[in-house]
Amino acid sequence: MSILTLPTPLLRRLVLVPSEAQPTRAWLRTALSLHADTSEWLARGLVLMPPATAAPREPIFGVTFVTEPPTQAVAHTTEAARPPTAVGHLYLGVEQMRGRLWGVTWPNEQVEPLASLKVAGPGLHTIPLAPLSSKETSDPDGLSLDRWSRTIGALGSAAVWQRLVNLHIALVGCGRTGSLIAVALARLGLRHLTLIDPDRLELHNLGEMDAVVEGDLGRPKVDALAPYLIAAAPAGHLTVQAVARPITDPDAVRAAKRADVLIACVDNDTARLAMGIIATLYHKPLLDIGTGVLRQPGSGVGTPSIVSQPSGLPPRTMGADLRLILPGQGCILCVGGLGQYGPAVNELMHRRPTPPPAQEWHQQRAGSLRSLNTLASGLALQMLNDLVAERLTASTWARLEVDAIGHLTTAYPVLEPPTAPTCPLCGRAGLGDNGLGWG
Numbered sequence: 001m002s003i004l005t006l007p008t009p010l011l012r013r014l015v016l017v018p019s020e021a022q023p024t025r026a027w028l029r030t031a032l033s034l035h036a037d038t039s040e041w042l043a044r045g046l047v048l049m050p051p052a053t054a055a056p057r058e059p060i061f062g063v064t065f066v067t068e069p070p071t072q073a074v075a076h077t078t079e080a081a082r083p084p085t086a087v088g089h090l091y092l093g094v095e096q097m098r099g100r101l102w103g104v105t106w107p108n109e110q111v112e113p114l115a116s117l118k119v120a121g122p123g124l125h126t127i128p129l130a131p132l133s134s135k136e137t138s139d140p141d142g143l144s145l146d147r148w149s150r151t152i153g154a155l156g157s158a159a160v161w162q163r164l165v166n167l168h169i170a171l172v173g174c175g176r177t178g179s180l181i182a183v184a185l186a187r188l189g190l191r192h193l194t195l196i197d198p199d200r201l202e203l204h205n206l207g208e209m210d211a212v213v214e215g216d217l218g219r220p221k222v223d224a225l226a227p228y229l230i231a232a233a234p235a236g237h238l239t240v241q242a243v244a245r246p247i248t249d250p251d252a253v254r255a256a257k258r259a260d261v262l263i264a265c266v267d268n269d270t271a272r273l274a275m276g277i278i279a280t281l282y283h284k285p286l287l288d289i290g291t292g293v294l295r296q297p298g299s300g301v302g303t304p305s306i307v308s309q310p311s312g313l314p315p316r317t318m319g320a321d322l323r324l325i326l327p328g329q330g331c332i333l334c335v336g337g338l339g340q341y342g343p344a345v346n347e348l349m350h351r352r353p354t355p356p357p358a359q360e361w362h363q364q365r366a367g368s369l370r371s372l373n374t375l376a377s378g379l380a381l382q383m384l385n386d387l388v389a390e391r392l393t394a395s396t397w398a399r400l401e402v403d404a405i406g407h408l409t410t411a412y413p414v415l416e417p418p419t420a421p422t423c424p425l426c427g428r429a430g431l432g433d434n435g436l437g438w439g
């Protein structure tokens with residue numbers, strides 16, 4: 001096994017080379033320290049030279065700055081072109097590969113991967129290096145990244161994609177909007193997904209849900225979705241835990257606690273409040289999505305004038321509230337609030353279902369549209385992308401509204417904590433605007 005040890009100042013100097021104006025060749029002067037089963041190469045200095053200059057006449061590591069993971073073929077090309085004094089080569093990722101490292105040495109005229117990089121300095125980090133792949137590009141599991149090359153390009157770096165897909169996400173509510181989110185996460189390359197929903201698939205779900213077919217009728221939604229999601233991901237890549245229980249059930253709470261991020265696509269405030277409590281207690285970022293198509297004039301977010309309804313159609317307005325709530329930055333109660341807070345507390349405390357509303361669902365709600373659910377799930381996933389990429393750094397509430405003539409507005413209500421009283425759930429000073437309208 002071979003390792004390379006670099007003092008921190010030398011590593012710092014090395015990573016700055018690509019930002020320098022003049023193109024140079026970079027070499028690390030090295031010395032060898034032999035242990036029982038390890039060859040430890042000690043980097044002793046950085047040599048920078050104009051491109052055409054001959055390599056130093058001492059043991060050196062070549063350095064190449066790469067924007068793609070190097071393959072074995074690349075290493076063999078490097079070997080063929082290496083100067084006589086080169087004993088190894090280091091590949092440092094830049095741009096979308098920033099933060100990634102690979103290395104090879106050439107003992108006995110064979111290309112051998114460098115096992116790790118030791119940083120001799122604060123933190124005493126030992127960084128295991130990824131092996132070179134025989135494929136053109138691969139992630140650490142050896143999967144081709146070509147599948148996600150466009151996603152990685154749009155996210156800005158492979159590191160962001162890696163962080164995203166390594167998150168364990170618990171998705172609570174696997175119906176119309178939840179199924180869209182689940183399929184998108186499976187195709188994105190997520191590795192660990194927990195699905196929580198007690199409901200069984202009914203005929204009226206088939207019009208808007210994704211990834212289910214008539215043969216699934218009567219099955220728990222989570223059990224119907226899981227095999228489709230696993231098939232949508234590369235073989236063996238995605239594990240799905242299906243929990244056909246309500247989020248208030250101890251099994252579901254245990255499953256949610258294990259996740260890194262909670263996504264709520266639930267259709268009632270009792271489940272939403274339970275999610276808010278779990279997120280607050282266990283420091284989980286919570287992405288809450290609520291959509292609604294209502295038989296009433298809109299609130300006119302972003303459109304102060306009341307738009308008249310087209311003749312011959314009942315009144316309609318529709319929209320969605322998306323809330324990304326970060327630990328320590330409010331909770332479900334003080335970031336937007338709950339429309340049915342009192343009944344939700346009552347139901348959670350006494351395990352008594354809230355009495356059905358006086359009006360039938362179709363008198364209040366006009367149904368569900370995949371177009372609206374897709375808009376909401378798309379913006380929610382974008383919030384998740386931007387959270388992982390550190391573009392989005394604060395709790396955020398987005399409200400989508402489609403007016404009577406089909407114009408979409410997006411508003412981001414300001415989340416300023418007003419004065420007292422303190423939030424009863426997260427302790428944040430002041431209760432937020434209790435103005436949540438959708439879902």
Ligand SMILES: [Zn+2]
Binds near residue numbers: 331423424425
């Ligand atoms: Zn709160």
